[in-house]
Amino acid sequence: MTWEDDVRRMVALVATFLAAHRVSACTVCESETGRQVRSGIFGGDFGQDLFLTLLPFPVLLAIVALIHFGFPWPRRASRSGAVTGGEES
Amino acid sequence: MASGSDRRPLISAGTLLGIGMGGFVDGIVFHQILQVHNMLTARYPKTGVDAQTALVNTQINMFWDGLFHAFTWGMTAAGLALLWRAVRRGDVPLSTRTFVGSMALGWGLFNLVEGVIDHHLLHLHHVTETEGHLLWDLLFLASGVVLTLGGWALIRAGRADG
Numbered sequence: 570m571t572w573e574d575d576v577r578r579m580v581a582l583v584a585t586f587l588a589a590h591r592v593s594a595c596t597v598c599e600s601e602t603g604r605q606v607r608s609g610i611f612g613g614d615f616g617q618d619l620f621l622t623l624l625p626f627p628v629l630l631a632i633v634a635l636i637h638f639g640f641p642w643p644r645r646a647s648r649s650g651a652v653t654g655g656e657e658s
Numbered sequence: 659m660a661s662g663s664d665r666r667p668l669i670s671a672g673t674l675l676g677i678g679m680g681g682f683v684d685g686i687v688f689h690q691i692l693q694v695h696n697m698l699t700a701r702y703p704k705t706g707v708d709a710q711t712a713l714v715n716t717q718i719n720m721f722w723d724g725l726f727h728a729f730t731w732g733m734t735a736a737g738l739a740l741l742w743r744a745v746r747r748g749d750v751p752l753s754t755r756t757f758v759g760s761m762a763l764g765w766g767l768f769n770l771v772e773g774v775i776d777h778h779l780l781h782l783h784h785v786t787e788t789e790g791h792l793l794w795d796l797l798f799l800a801s802g803v804v805l806t807l808g809g810w811a812l813i814r815a816g817r818a819d820g
Contacts, residue, residue, distance in 0.1 A: 602710070602713060602714060602717070605710075605714045606714050606717045606718055606721075609702065609714060609715070609718040610718055610721050610722075618698060618701075618722065619725075621698075621776075621780055621782055622697055622698070622722050622725055622726055622782075623725070623726075623729060624775055624776075624780075625768075625771050625772045625775050625776065626729050626733070628771050628775070629677050629733070629767060629768065629771055632673075632767055632771075633670050633673050633674050633677070633764075636666060636669055636670045636673055637666055637667070637669075637670035637740075639666070
């Protein structure tokens with residue numbers, strides 16, 4: 570018997586223990602409160618709530634993308650006639 | 659500024675870090691320590707309702723707060739990745755003023771964007787869920803303006819750093 574066998578046996582033991590205690594680990598899963606919470610989260614408004622919660626992030630990412638990649642419209646030419654680029658204001 | 663240098667990778671990395679860290683300040687201070695609001699407290703209020711509804715709504719809000727924090731964590735992680743890429747490039751001047759200014763810019767943008775969208779347009783929640791919430795909402799926006807302008811000024815000053 571090698572140490573790898575001991576590790577596998579230990580992992581199996583821990584996984585069995587955790588699986589057996591899965592229900593008791595969740596303090597509200599099977600309670601009336603838990604059912605109301607799950608209903609409130611995953612009910613008919615879930616999609617809308619998800620969209621509204623995450624809405625600021627694509628806006629912020631778009632601003633960062635503009636900073637990183639530059640603006641999509643043509644850059645103005647410098648006095649020498651060369652198109653300026655690479656550095657923001 | 660040296661020719662052939664590009665500050666944008668450092669600025670975008672700092673901005674992303676500022677967005678994430680600003681989001682964490684909001685979540686940790688207002689949602690958790692002070693508990694003056696949560697993600698959807700205007701839709702699922704904790705006050706003015708019976709105790710059972712308050713408990714259920716608190717736990718519903720905790721879920722959405724967690725999702726919000728997951729995305730601010732993602733922003734911070736992405737900012738770190740961009741920062742690592744920026745410092746490995748030879749053409750990115752490593753200016754403290756540029757970096758700190760970018761983080762301030764990011765934090766300010768977070769306050770402005772989140773404030774306008776969540777507090778004023780969609781009314782998902784307010785800074786305080788009280789009658790006088792407009793003042794606090796406007797102060798929150800003002801903090802975003804100050805951070806954004808201050809960050810932008812530092813970024814401009816950082817041009818002299820190479």
